Amino acid sequence: MEKGQSYQPVMSQEIAQPQTQVKGQNQIMSQSQNNTAFPVQTKPLLEVKDLRVEYLSPKGPVRAVDGVSFSIAPGEVLGLAGESGSGKSTIAHALLRVLRPPALITGGEVYFKGKDVLSLAEHELEEFRWQDISMVFQSAMNSLNPVMRIGDQIIDVLVKHKKISKREARLRAGELLDIVNIDKNRLDAYPHELSGGMRQRAVIAIALALNPPMMIMDEPTTALDVVVQKEIMQQIEELKEKMGFSILFITHDMSLMVEFSNRIAIMYAGEIVEMAAAREIFENPLHPYTRGLISSFPPLVGPKRKMAGIPGAPPNMAEPPTGCRFHPRCTQCRPVDKVTRPQLQEVLPGHWLAYHEGMPGINRGQAGQAK
Amino acid sequence: MTQSVAPAEQRSGKGPGEVVLEVRNLTKHFPVGTLFRPKAVKALNDVSFTISRGQVVALVGESGSGKSTTARLISRLMPPTSGEIILRGKNVLKTEPHRPSLSYRKEVQMIFQDPFGSLNPVHTISHHLERPLEIHKMVTDKNLLGRVHELLETVGLTPPDEAARKYPYQMSGGQRQRVAIARALAVEPEIILADEPISMLDVSIRMGVLNLMEQLKEERGIGFLYITHDLASARYIGDRTMVMYTGYLVEAAESRELMEQPAHPYTQMLMAAVPNPEGGLIKKKAEARGEIPSLTDMPPGCPFAARCPKVMDICKRSMPGRTQLSQTSDHWVRCHLYGQGEEKQATTTAQL
Amino acid sequence: METHNKPAHFEQQTPSPETVDGPVAGPEGAAEMPDRQDLPVEVEGTPAGQLLVAAPPLPVPGRQRMVWLRTLLKNPKALTGIAIVGLFILVALFAPVIAPGDPTEFVDSPNLPPSAAHLFGTEGQGKDVFRQTVWGAQTSLFIGFVTGFIITLVSTIIGMTAGYFRGRIDDILTLLTNLFLVIPGLPLLIILSAFLAPGTGTIIGALAFTGWAFGARVKRSQTLSLREKDFVAAALVSGESSFKIIFTEILPNMISIIMGSFISSTTYAISASTALAFIGLGNVSEVTWGTNLYWSQNNGAILQGAWWTFVPSGLCVALVAFGLSFINYALDEVTNPRLRAEKDLNKVLKGTAFRKTRTRATPVFRQSQPNSK
């Protein structure tokens, strides 16, 4: 597009075929709804198509997110599961375009209510942020400005977006704290004066400030203890039912994810390898990685059995494996997986899988007998 | 000193239940405050338990509950305020009060939480394994490299000669943690204190590390103190599980029994909070509010009283002792719901 | 600048908290890259679809040990600095060859402007300014480097002792350090030199006495944080002795800090000794850049318009200080991964539209669809 540009992003290895899959993915949303307890929606709220994000490293660009497509319906909770380095947080930050250098978005499209997010000008982006999508960060300790009172950090958003007076904003900020069960007089507290759970709730209050249709929650409870985690997740659930926002929910904790999400996308090495309704993923995981991931969380009840986890280690994204990126760790790997990259396709109604024809254990169109 | 062997442990253990390590009334208070207003952070209070040969004892609790302090006291990285550490019947704080002897170092090893911090970035992997071998004169110089390779193979780092030459930053978190385990194994210890060994690892490789620990326990009869905040992994690997809250052990039993019949309201609360995919969506329920008390200003009575749904008057006045619930699994609890408990200062007789 | 010398090498090895779940190689991945100068992205018109990143072989251990040092030696700023300082060291060493003759000799009439006979002219008493400048390098650099070394040694010992043993030792040493930090150095230096017998030894002693505190503070805090690392605890649990831990576990992780400290102390020593000499507190019969300036001032160079008597020596001090600061500046850049990340980005974006964007939003780079056929 730009003449004289010297930057060349990483090219896909199989450059000849990437476009075939994208068409199918545009429809993922509407179809996948059939299989969930979730009411069918005609129009997705957020649509991400073939998103690519690269980090520039001295060795060359590293593609952290490689052609990811998904969509979220109004009121839906989409879980993005994967290990650290799989690219799930990168996606979250890319949606709001707050990725830190040396990151670049090198391809794909993001539509929010039909708005082309990646083409927004600076001032439009400012409007879009928080009003359309707000975000709850992983560590409240780090995401709150340490030298600013909690109240001021809420008022900030209100004054900027709602164009209301400081006084009105302060009243509203008090209400918001109330909603998340924090005493109003904590408006004047500094972050370090609150406990970990309270801080995270304050962050949620800030995220709620503009009553956005969608929220990104990037590991919102990872830094907290289980009891506090439970309280906070319950609170989010309650607020979601009251206010009806959608959530892009990111965590590596499969148990929490299954409990909380309507639909789950499993990421590995920058790609989505499987996507289906939450129960379906849990009860009928098809991808070997998904199965491995689930067997990495020992159950709290039932008979004690040996669990294997996954052999090997996540790949170095500077040199991702050829073909199926999971192949070096896969116990069911076939020669074809080492060379050709599988494409995400719908193998069961609403159940998408990065798939090669003839994958063991899966017959296209009928329930796989995994498990 | 024969009394130090807790008979209950022998009955409960699955393996050859000879008690290797016992701690009694271990207490750690960190002095804070000023000269004029001295205060103490009561990090650990009156903790007693035993670890037998080939037994994994899991210690579960929230962050700040004193789990890591327990490990650091037993590894003698810091001195306890009071209490006893008894290794094979020998009260080591008496016999070697200032710094632990090499023989203690040889018997009790430790694995740390952060695999990025526990290996020195400037040294090769082989240096990390050679040092303990040299210090404890485990092998002759000639066999040094061979032994290093052997250790790396034991923990599944192959090919060992390649692994030995690497620097820590050339390895993934899981590989580093395996090196840390190999280093602990180098001196052929009796006890390994594992302080949240998997919490900083990628999810998919956690089971590998847990299984490796299990294997070492089975094959070499090493006893583990497995510290974690994750009840499920405690159940998975721990023969016995102890629950800690604000520096107190509040309940302990065989893992299965503890998770199936949690007695202490805190244990119950923990169990209910663990996300459970089988159980479906979160059920909404008013949870007990109230904060964890500050370790510097502990209220009298039970520290859990402020958050306890079953709190009684007596809970705010006095701290209960231990009450034995089951002899067969040595299940005990520290809660007024089950009675006063026994006087806690019974240091001369075995702790029940 | 040295006030904010980021510790470094060590930090790169730990996962930085801000990791946005990026490439698995993470921050270490970025830190270990040996060839940051030749980014493949500079290649223009690479055919689409060609893999730009050839998988590099696993680095051979040992070569990687002090990555920052090797990176430093490729940093243009560092090279500039090293070249400047190196040049002056050579000048000092070969002074008898470059400017033969006694610098204190009266060679011509006073205040002659630069000419072929006297490259830098003559000063107020008729001595050759070029000779004085060249020979001045010897003593000035000698004082600078020796003092720099002493200060580094003292501050390392004090800082590491305080940081490692903590407790009461730390309390006392820290109090002492803070006292020396807060009591203004140069006035103390001036009255010290006024009371003590003049001479190079006195100057070095006084400079070291007033100059160790800052370095000690930096090293103490670095030692403290290293002391808290689990690898130190692990070494203790292995049965390693304190002595061994300090020298083989902690010290190697502090090399870059110690180097930075040596450079900044040397800079300090050269500047401060020049200042002292300038106000007549050095040994005025000795030839240093500072005494050159002293004599120039004493002989009323400004009133005489004899700028050549003070410019060369002053410029030399400035250039050496600049060279040293530039090395430290580069060291900072090399050992602070964040400063580097931005630099790399700029390099890559050079010539593209983003470079000019004022916004901090993540740049979007949409390539034209490669598979039009």
Next chain:
Amino acid sequence: MRYILRRLGFYLLAFWAAITLDFFLPRLLPGDPAATILGSGGQLDPSQVQALREALGLTDQPLILQYFTYLTHAIRGDFGISFSNFPVPVITVILTGLWWTLLLGGSSVIISFIIGNLIGIFGSWRRGGAVDSFVPPLLVLVGAFPPFFLGLCAIYLLAFQLHWFPTRHAYEDTLVPGFDPAFFGSVITHMLLPVIVLVLSQLGGWALGMRNTMVSVLAEDYITMAEAKGLTQNRIMFRYAARNAMLPSVTAFGIVLGFVLSGQLLIEQIFSYPGLGFLLISAVQKLDYPLMQGLFLMITFAVLVANFIVDIVYTRLDPRVRAG
């Protein structure tokens, strides 16, 4: 409050240490200090010798008593008689210089602090921009020049050759100090050049320090969150980033002040600006030991007070220190 009291205690201790150092300095001289000093000081009449002995506390009392006498004198501001200005008391001489030093130092520090930090903030923000690419190396270069050398060059070029600025002193010799516009105008024109030189030599330190902390702060989650909140660039830059990045700068203030003062002493000397530095250097040249000692204590005292003020400001800036 506890923090402030602790700092106050520390400064008292520091001041005591400075007095003690001052007391022992003459005793470092070989042999009888008074004799040594007099030997090098030229002819003095007996009353001056006596004044010197008293000023140094060199009486026949035991050392410990000498020390306490010295301590009480110092606290009262009694540093004896200056013998280059005989028989004017040292404290009187010092007070004539104190205000000029505060004026020169205060204005140069405040100006360079503001400009330097602004350069640092904008440089880190517009990464890769002109401010960020060329200004820092330039500042390193300027900062490498000894301030007094910059001053020499500036006087030679701008005052002697171009006559843009007066060459020396704090005001026109013909004027009598007083509250009139002519005097103020003169003071300002005399200040300009030294202040410019001082600001130039300090700018780099502030700018580079700020830039480096800004780069770290900009990587913090709360900046990302502020951006995600859709706040304006200015708001993020100042209220979120710079506000936090300033804390280390303020902490470094005390240390920097020491360096600044060093530069200033010599600048005063070059410009014959009648502040403490000028007095100190001429006292050294005239071997006026009591004046030297008094000046050292007064300079230390001024630095300690400045540090204490900065500490109070710091507690306003960082809510976290207020608690502890």
